[in-house]
Amino acid sequence: xxxxxxxxxxxxxxxxxxxxxxxxxxxxxxxxxxxxxxxxxxxxxxxxxxxxxxxxxxxxxxxxxxxxxxxxxxxxxxxxxxxxxxxxxxxxxxxxxxxxxxxxxxxxxxxxxxxxxxxxxxxxxxxxxxxxxxxxxxxxxxxxxxxxxxxxxxxxxxxxxxxxxxxxxxxxxxxxxxxxxxxxxxxxxxxxxxxxxxxxxxxxxxxxxxxxxxxxxxxxxxxxxxxxxxxxxxxxxxxxxxxxxxxxxxxxxxxx
Numbered sequence: 612x613x614x615x616x617x618x619x620x621x622x623x624x625x626x627x628x629x630x631x632x633x634x635x636x637x638x639x640x641x642x643x644x645x646x647x648x649x650x651x652x653x654x655x656x657x658x659x660x661x662x663x664x665x666x667x668x669x670x671x672x673x674x675x676x677x678x679x680x681x682x683x684x685x686x687x688x689x690x691x692x693x694x695x696x697x698x699x700x701x702x703x704x705x706x707x708x709x710x711x712x713x714x715x716x717x718x719x720x721x722x723x724x725x726x727x728x729x730x731x732x733x734x735x736x737x738x739x740x741x742x743x744x745x746x747x748x749x750x751x752x753x754x755x756x757x758x759x760x761x762x763x764x765x766x767x768x769x770x771x772x773x774x775x776x777x778x779x780x781x782x783x784x785x786x787x788x789x790x791x792x793x794x795x796x797x798x799x800x801x802x803x804x805x806x807x808x809x810x811x812x813x814x815x816x817x818x819x820x821x822x823x824x825x826x827x828x829x830x831x832x833x834x835x836x837x838x839x840x841x842x843x844x845x846x847x848x849x850x851x852x853x854x855x856x857x858x859x860x861x862x863x864x865x866x867x
Contacts, residue, residue, distance in 0.1 A: 637811065638815075650817055651816045651817070652821045654771055657723070657751070657824055659703060659727060660707075660825075661703055661704070661705055661707055661720060662703060663702070663825075664701070665703065665709065665719070665748060666700050666701075666748075666749050667700075667746050668746075669731070671739040671740050671741060671742050671743070700749040700750075703720060707721065708720070713738045717731055717734060724748065747768070747770070748825070750825070751768075751770050752764055752765065752766045752767075753765050753777050753825075753828070754828045755777050755828075755829045756829070757829075757830045757832060758789070758833045759781035759782060759783065759785065760784075761781045761782040773823060774823060777827075778793075778810075784831055788831040788833070789832045790809070790811055791810070792809070793810055793829065794806070795807075795820055795829055796827070796829075796830065797827050
């Protein structure tokens with residue numbers, strides 16, 4: 612009897628392990644050859660918007676001038692996995708402009724960081740000798756939640772980030788994450804856009820949503836096994852509480 616029970620338990624463990632791991636590999640439909648080429652969707656540079664925080668550096672042959680530009684940046688709150696931190700940057704105001712020392716007010720809303728560099732360089736050339744300008748986002752933030760190992764908001768230094776980069780930053784999916792049903796939520800002009808990815812399929816590289824935009828949210832849905840496990844844990848906890856309560860009532864009645 613004991614041997615039969617042991618074999619039964621081992622069989623259940625083996626079946627459950629096979630069921631939970633069958634969808635773990637990514638891009639299972641890529642041919643098993645030495646070389647495979649997959650077309651990738653094109654990258655579109657993000658556009659500067661109101662309330663964005665920009666790192667703007669103007670370097671010239673005049674060291675003091677370069678320092679004054681950097682020192683004029685305000686401390687802006689930026690969300691990171693460790694919590695909110697404050698970093699020096701220039702905030703795009705409600706008029707789509709930034710206020711810079713010497714250079715003055717510059718309208719940057721609607722421009723890419725490349726276009727913003729050209730605009731600032733042209734205006735800075737009136738005041739500085741051969742200015743070199745750098746512009747990058749300080750608040751390019753994406754959110755990864757659900758069945759990942761480190762769900763959080765992530766501020767990325769590189770604006771060219773894709774869905775796989777985001778999942779990597781979040782420590783990959785847990786064993787319970789549904790790789791065939793990863794949801795992207797994006798704030799569009801006419802409301803929220805919702806797109807589903809199947810990470811088992813290499814066609815994800817062709818998606819126009821493969822590259823992420825600022826404030827995108829990625830949600831990894833839990834598998835049925837996770838939901839069942841959570842429900843079982845909840846029922847077990849309720850059973851324990853009920854047992855404790857009934858035992859307390861019984862003990863109290865005996866004492867009385």
